[in-house]
Amino acid sequence: MARTLTEVLIFLLLSFILLPITLATARPNTFSRNLSPKKLGLKREKLSHLHFYFHDTVSGKNPTAVPVAQAATTNKSSTSFGQVVMIDDPLTVKPEVSSKQVGRAQGIYASASQSEVSFLMVLNLFFTEGKYNGSTLSILGRNSIFSGIREMPIVGGSGLFRFARGYTQAKTYTVNLKTNDAVVEYNVYVFHY
Numbered sequence: 169m170a171r172t173l174t175e176v177l178i179f180l181l182l183s184f185i186l187l188p189i190t191l192a193t194a195r196p197n198t199f200s201r202n203l204s205p206k207k208l209g210l211k212r213e214k215l216s217h218l219h220f221y222f223h224d225t226v227s228g229k230n231p232t233a234v235p236v237a238q239a240a241t242t243n244k245s246s247t248s249f250g251q252v253v254m255i256d257d258p259l260t261v262k263p264e265v266s267s268k269q270v271g272r273a274q275g276i277y278a279s280a281s282q283s284e285v286s287f288l289m290v291l292n293l294f295f296t297e298g299k300y301n302g303s304t305l306s307i308l309g310r311n312s313i314f315s316g317i318r319e320m321p322i323v324g325g326s327g328l329f330r331f332a333r334g335y336t337q338a339k340t341y342t343v344n345l346k347t348n349d350a351v352v353e354y355n356v357y358v359f360h361y
């Protein structure tokens with residue numbers, strides 16, 4: 169009993185000595201810390217303009233845009249409301265699909281309006297050329313496809329586009345109203361490091 173009491177006293181004594189040391193060294197939030205941008209290799213923020221053509225091919229043997237879901241209603245909506253399309257569309261420097269490819273637009277567009285044909289766009293622009301090879305930009309926006317110029321936010325990026333933010337303007341270059349195949353001109357304005 170006496171021995172146990174001694175042990176308890178020693179323990180308490182040690183605790184009082186060690187406690188302030190522990191408090192001084194432990195961080196209140198061990199999962200976060202402040203960091204200087206330089207430590208991540210971030211220098212001056214730049215503004216870049218990218219220009220390319222987006223080829224959305226729905227028809228033919230090798231479509232790059234494939235419907236994957238639609239609304240389960242008997243009456244077909246005039247705006248295809250509820251339809252979801254998965255794409256892997258080539259991005260080229262000129263309007264011709266045979267011109268030099270600089271990347272792909274990979275993701276989903278979904279008909280999100282009951283009053284006009286307007287898509288929710290959730291895409292990654294995956295670049296495969298030059299210094300941007302392997303880098304991506306993410307688009308999350310609204311695309312009312314029969315409007316002249318549609319603006320969509322660039323919400324982020326990877327690789328050389330880390331910390332990206334900006335917008336893109338999309339303008340239909342050609343559209344075949346029978347097949348719905350379209351070529352769309354994209355102008356992207358983006359801040360990144």
Ligand SMILES: *[C@@H]1O[C@H](CO)[C@@H](O)[C@H](O)[C@H]1NC(C)=O
Binds near residue numbers: 243
């Ligand atoms: C479906 O379409 C028909 C004909 O246009 C219309 O009379 C009917 O009310 C519609 N049904 C629904 C559930 O919208």
Ligand SMILES: *[C@@H]1O[C@H](CO)[C@@H](O)[C@H](O)[C@H]1NC(C)=O
Binds near residue numbers: 302
């Ligand atoms: C882009 O990067 C990939 C993977 O590192 C490589 O295989 C490919 O050759 C590169 N393309 C160009 C055009 O540099």
